[in-house]
Amino acid sequence: MKKLRVGVIGCGSIARHRHLPEYAANPNVELVAVCDNNAERALEIGEKYGVPSYTSFVELLRNAEVDAVSVCTPNYLHAPISNAALLAGVHVLCEKPMATSEEEAKSMIETAKNSGKKLMIAHNQRFVASHQKARQLIESGEVGKIYSFRTAFGHGGPEGWSVEGKEGWFFQKDKAFVGAMGDLGVHKTDLLRYVLGEEIVEVGAFVETSAKEFATVDDTAVCVLKTESGTIGTLAASWSYVGKEDNSTIIYGENAILRLEDDPNNSLVVQYKNGDVVNYQLGKIQSNDEGGQSSSHVIDQFVDAVLNDKEVPVSGEEGMKSLGVILAALESNETKQIVRVKE
Structure with a gap:
């Protein structure tokens, strides 16, 4: 089975504690790139996981040959980055809240539909x-x-x-x-x-x-x-x-x-x-x-949905x-x- 090539955009706490370690633990994933507008932070995380680091998500999408990305940025960037990734033909797992307005959320749903790529929102309490x-x-x-x-x-x-x-x-x-x-x-x-x-x-x-x-x-x-x-x-x-x-x-x-x-x-x-x-x-x-649940299950569910072409368990519509x-x-x-x- 082909591994899913994943990039993580945003190297703050949620990426460090959830997305990155859970992708790294998933045998069906190859982590290929990380991105953060703070160059030092991007480099540190890139070195930790042995992957190239970027300070521009546009460059990551252009150069990193990713199949999917996690969007772990500040909320105001969720919609623009998710839309850019979907338009680039990349599946998206976006942190919550998915957007800062109904218009933004609708644009993400629409872009996912038009691109034929999957959009999942990281609402982990369902799991x-x-x-x-x-x-x-x-x-x-x-x-x-x-x-x-x-x-x-x-x-x-x-x-x-x-x-x-x-x-x-x-x-x-x-x-x-x-x-x-x-x-x-x-x-x-x-x-x-x-x-x-x-x-x-x-x-x-x-x-x-x-x-x-x-x-x-x-x-x-x-x-x-x-x-x-x-x-x-x-x-x-x-x-x-x-x-x-x-x-x-x-x-x-x-x-x-x-x-x-x-x-x-x-x-x-x-x-x-x-x-x-x-x-x-x-x-x-x-x-x-300390001692909280070890896995959010969000990453595994997303990877499974993409690799096996299944409906994502938390769609853009649900997030909206x-x-x-x-x-x-x-x-x-x-x-x-x-x-x-x-x-």
Whole structure:
């Protein structure tokens, strides 16, 4: 079987901790190039993996003979670089949030369609075992009607692990476009859509900067969400949780409560109405904390889809729907109105 020749564009934290090591560990991949506009960083990573390094993604696409790329750049570059790669006949795995506007997201989907190349968005929460099990339990009807939910994703902020610390693009509105809500909140909007098996249609949100005075983006957001079937719940995304990371979701159903990544020992706890409790130990969720899940599964899924010409598990359309909830939350905070998510 021919190996997939891959380039990684952007050599920051997500590339270092996820994309590069996971490509290197995949026997069906040949890592052939890396790129970062910081020449020193590009060289360091290129030397580490024994591949040429570039400071221009245009040059990488022109010279590196890649079949696929990971786009691990600041958010404002996701769409232009993904589009350029797709137009060059290269498959794209793009980090989340996929874009900074609905127009950008649509352009990426359109370019992928016209080029006949695959576009996948790196929403990794779908591949967490506890989340997949919860989806099965809901889908099978075992949980009954879903009454409500609450989900949270919070930690102390990217300055603790990003390569540039407080100076990093994460905190700059012109590069990131959105803060904790885009970094963490979009993970949870994608997770809720996946686990509940339905779309979020209305959003009310408060989006603030309360902990990171140096930032020009939000660091704390709390949203109320309503799904198409009328289920309501909350989503919190924050860079102001100074203790342990919180990456939990609780789903309240007619027959049971599902507690996902809420218990330190059991990745899923199902509390039935009749008093029975079932604990599942399905492995750890990915985390910035030590001892988190070892693989995101995103890279392996992408490689498999490209090599075997399968549908990618998280399409551009899916990425755009999850982004749409974030855009509605930002609009709700601005207008102080409940906002309908654009279809």
